[in-house]
Amino acid sequence: MEKILMKTPLVEMDGDEMTRVIWQMIKDILLLPYIDLKTEYYDLGLVHRNETDDQVTVDSANAAKKYGVAVKCATITPNAQRVEEYNLKEMWKSPNGTIRAILDGTVFRTPIIVKGITPYIPTWTKPITIARHAYGDIYKNSEMVVDAGTKCELVCTDADGKETRQLIHQFTKSGGILQGVHNVDSSIASFARSCFNFALDTKQDIWFAAKDTISKQYDHRFKDIFQEIYDSEYADKFKEAGISYFYTLIDDAVARVIRSEGGYIWACKNYDGDVMSDMVATAYGSLAMMTSVLVSPDGVYEYEAAHGTVQRHYYKHLKGEVTSTNSVATIFAWTGALRKRGEMDELPDLIAFADRLESATLRTIEEGVMTGDLAAMSTLPEIRKVDTEAFLREIAARL
Numbered sequence: 001m002e003k004i005l006m007k008t009p010l011v012e013m014d015g016d017e018m019t020r021v022i023w024q025m026i027k028d029i030l031l032l033p034y035i036d037l038k039t040e041y042y043d044l045g046l047v048h049r050n051e052t053d054d055q056v057t058v059d060s061a062n063a064a065k066k067y068g069v070a071v072k073c074a075t076i077t078p079n080a081q082r083v084e085e086y087n088l089k090e091m092w093k094s095p096n097g098t099i100r101a102i103l104d105g106t107v108f109r110t111p112i113i114v115k116g117i118t119p120y121i122p123t124w125t126k127p128i129t130i131a132r133h134a135y136g137d138i139y140k141n142s143e144m145v146v147d148a149g150t151k152c153e154l155v156c157t158d159a160d161g162k163e164t165r166q167l168i169h170q171f172t173k174s175g176g177i178l179q180g181v182h183n184v185d186s187s188i189a190s191f192a193r194s195c196f197n198f199a200l201d202t203k204q205d206i207w208f209a210a211k212d213t214i215s216k217q218y219d220h221r222f223k224d225i226f227q228e229i230y231d232s233e234y235a236d237k238f239k240e241a242g243i244s245y246f247y248t249l250i251d252d253a254v255a256r257v258i259r260s261e262g263g264y265i266w267a268c269k270n271y272d273g274d275v276m277s278d279m280v281a282t283a284y285g286s287l288a289m290m291t292s293v294l295v296s297p298d299g300v301y302e303y304e305a306a307h308g309t310v311q312r313h314y315y316k317h318l319k320g321e322v323t324s325t326n327s328v329a330t331i332f333a334w335t336g337a338l339r340k341r342g343e344m345d346e347l348p349d350l351i352a353f354a355d356r357l358e359s360a361t362l363r364t365i366e367e368g369v370m371t372g373d374l375a376a377m378s379t380l381p382e383i384r385k386v387d388t389e390a391f392l393r394e395i396a397a398r399l
Helices: 017-031 046-051 055-067 080-085 095-103 185-202 218-241 250-259 270-284 311-318 328-345 348-366 388-398
Strands: 010-014 039-043 069-072 106-111 128-132 142-146 151-157 163-170 176-180 205-210 245-249 264-268 290-295 301-305
Touching: 010 055, 010 301, 010 328, 017 311, 017 328, 017 388, 039 055, 046 055, 055 069, 055 095, 069 095, 069 328, 095 290, 095 301, 106 185, 106 270, 128 185, 128 270, 163 176, 185 205, 185 218, 185 264, 185 290, 205 218, 205 250, 218 245, 245 250, 250 264, 264 270, 290 328, 301 328, 328 348, 348 388
Parallel strands: 010 039, 010 069, 069 301, 128 264, 205 245, 205 264
Antiparallel strands: 106 128, 106 290, 142 176, 151 163, 290 301
16 A cells, blocks of 8 residues: 655654553554654653653654644653652653743643543533633742731732832731732733634634633733634634634633533633543543644644553553553544644645544444443443554554
């Protein structure tokens, strides 16, 4: 068979543990036999990040900016135990956080819907994509525990040295806690543009939700920036595409989401998105059936699985034991990147291949062949549980 040709490379970011094993299997079984695969390869495995003082992560993000499309394997964000296990020079930062900061991107997470895995909310017949603003709020807060008798003020000093003070609370009879949070207009604007661009790209309506009735400055600023950018840059494009932008309060959005059929993007501030993405993932079935794409406001796309490195299965794999690890989200990371590369380079064969590989993956599961995690939740009458490699070979047979 003549292989499908590529023009421009993908940026390939390899990762850690069981997902690294699966990464190579996917390439060997599902991609390399059919595509003349061009990638610029970066090893983001923890060992190599440590060897390069994490420079490889920065390099991979800059390469993504250069080529426009990247695909990333799951990676370890080290804690104290990992520092000891891998004999690290220091506790390196999250690679996803580093890449996100360099690309100034927004993360979009979407469940993969497949027959036999029934959402816990039966009205959800279409996927709900969560767009999370990944900057500021409590994730970059300052906080204190204070004693009774403490007076706490918000003090701001402008460029000319002028102070503005505002009382937060006078702790008279009891001590307590307080925190200061911030955001920046440029980040909020990037978040808005990424959301609107992704809505146009996927032809979906988009909701944005905050609590401006209570937070009349902070949350209202988000609402105003979204509306200003929509009105000045996107209203006509949305009308032409037949999609809509909708703002509502976060509590109203939650009520609407539960009653909806899905099929839209729900944009959330940082903490809201952190919580709601896990809620949506669980309600649809599993994090292992969740795609994740980082989109920058200037149109750079980085695709990955929404889950981690599957450490427990990796330790079994190292002992020579058979694993049954779900590779669907990692496959869809590859198909998402290949489709986007095909769209950018006008390669219909590459786009069609991505579509066929996704269809073959879903068909495999819908015909009852699946990994252990899916078998445990499937409602299909006949199920055949297979191991990690066998699942990929079953997909290849249908492909």
